[in-house]
Amino acid sequence: MALFTQVPDCRFVVASARSVIGVSHDFQDDLFKVQKCPDIPGDRCYGLFAKHDIPSETPLGEYIGTILNRKQSEELCECKRVYLFQVSENRYIDASDPLNSSVIRYINHPSDGESSNATFVKRAVKGLGVRWRIFAVTTRDIKAGEELLCLYDETPGDHDPTLTMSKRDARSALRKRTAEVARLRDHLAESREATETQRLTASYWKRQCSKIAAAVSHDERQLFRREIAKLLPSSGNDSGSADSSADRDEPTPLKLTPDNLRHSDSSEDTS
Numbered sequence: 655m656a657l658f659t660q661v662p663d664c665r666f667v668v669a670s671a672r673s674v675i676g677v678s679h680d681f682q683d684d685l686f687k688v689q690k691c692p693d694i695p696g697d698r699c700y701g702l703f704a705k706h707d708i709p710s711e712t713p714l715g716e717y718i719g720t721i722l723n724r725k726q727s728e729e730l731c732e733c734k735r736v737y738l739f740q741v742s743e744n745r746y747i748d749a750s751d752p753l754n755s756s757v758i759r760y761i762n763h764p765s766d767g768e769s770s771n772a773t774f775v776k777r778a779v780k781g782l783g784v785r786w787r788i789f790a791v792t793t794r795d796i797k798a799g800e801e802l803l804c805l806y807d808e809t810p811g812d813h814d815p816t817l818t819m820s821k822r823d824a825r826s827a828l829r830k831r832t833a834e835v836a837r838l839r840d841h842l843a844e845s846r847e848a849t850e851t852q853r854l855t856a857s858y859w860k861r862q863c864s865k866i867a868a869a870v871s872h873d874e875r876q877l878f879r880r881e882i883a884k885l886l887p888s889s890g891n892d893s894g895s896a897d898s899s900a901d902r903d904e905p906t907p908l909k910l911t912p913d914n915l916r917h918s919d920s921s922e923d924t925s
C-alpha cells in the first residue's frame with residue numbers, strides 16, 4: 655500500500671513494528687524539532703530531527719489530518735497529495751494543512767544510502783470519536799541530531815487491538831494538541847508558510863472545539879476555547895461553535911492552504 659504519493663525511489667518493505675503504542679497517544683514534542691534538510695532541494699525541504707537520544711520503540715506522535723475517502727483523495731491537487739496517507743482501502747489522511755495536522759507530517763523517506771529508523775503503525779483508538787489512527791514509532795535507538803525517517807511504502811502494522819482512551823488521557827491529549835498548534839503557528843510564522851497564519855479558516859477551530867466538547871467538562875471547554883481564541887485573534891465569531899461532523903469522523907471539506915495558494919498558478923496543481 656503506498657502511503658504517500660510523489661515519493662522518490664520507494665522500496666517495498668513489510669512493516670514489522672506493532673503493539674508498541676501503549677502510553678502516549680499524542681506528541682512527544684520535547685523529543686524532536688522541524689528543521690531544513692540540507693540534502694532536499696525545493697519547497698519540501700523540511701524534516702523531523704531528534705533533539706535528544708530516543709530509544710527504540712518510542713511513540714513519536716500521531717499522523718493527523720483531514721479524513722478523506724478514496725474519491726475525495728483522488729480529487730486532491732498534486733501539491734496536497736504529498737501529505738496524503740492511505741490508511742485503508744477507502745480511508746486517507748490529508749495532512750496538507752499545516753494547522754490541521756501534526757509535525758509528524760514532516761517525517762521524510764530515507765534517501766539513497768540512508769535507512770529508516772521509525773515506522774508508522776495503525777491503532778484503533780476510542781475516546782475522541784476517531785477510529786483508525788496512525789502513529790509514528792522509532793524502530794531503533796536514535797542519536798540526538800539524527801533525522802527521523804520512515805519508509806513511505808511500508809504497510810502500517812495491521813489491526814492492533816483497540817485502545818480505549820480514558821477521559822483523563824483525552825484531556826491531556828487535547829492540551830498537548832493545543833500547545834502543538836501554538837508551536838506550529840510559531841514555526842510557520844518564521845517559515846515559508848507564514849501567510850497560513852492569516853488564512854486559518856473558522857472550520858478548523860470549530861472542529862477543535864467539537865473534539866474538546868467530546869472529551870472534557872464545561873469549564874475545561876471554556877478554557878480551551880479561550881486558549882484557541884488567543885492563538886487566533888482573527889478567528890472571531892466562529893471559534894466557539896461546534897461542528898458535529900468531526901465527532902462523527904466524517905470527511906470534512908478541503909480548505910485553502912498555502913500549498914494550493916502557492917501552486918495555484920503552476921502546472922503542478924491539477925485540481
Ligand SMILES: C[S@@+](CC[C@H](N)C(=O)[O-])C[C@H]1O[C@@H](n2cnc3c(N)ncnc32)[C@H](O)[C@@H]1O
Binds near residue numbers: 662700736765
Ligand atoms: C510527507 S512530506 C515530508 C515533509 C516534506 N519534506 C516537507 O518539507 O514538507 C513528503 C514529501 O517530502 C519530500 N521528500 C520526502 N522524503 C524525501 C527524500 N528522501 N528526498 C527528497 N524528497 C523527499 C517529497 O517531496 C515527498 O513527497
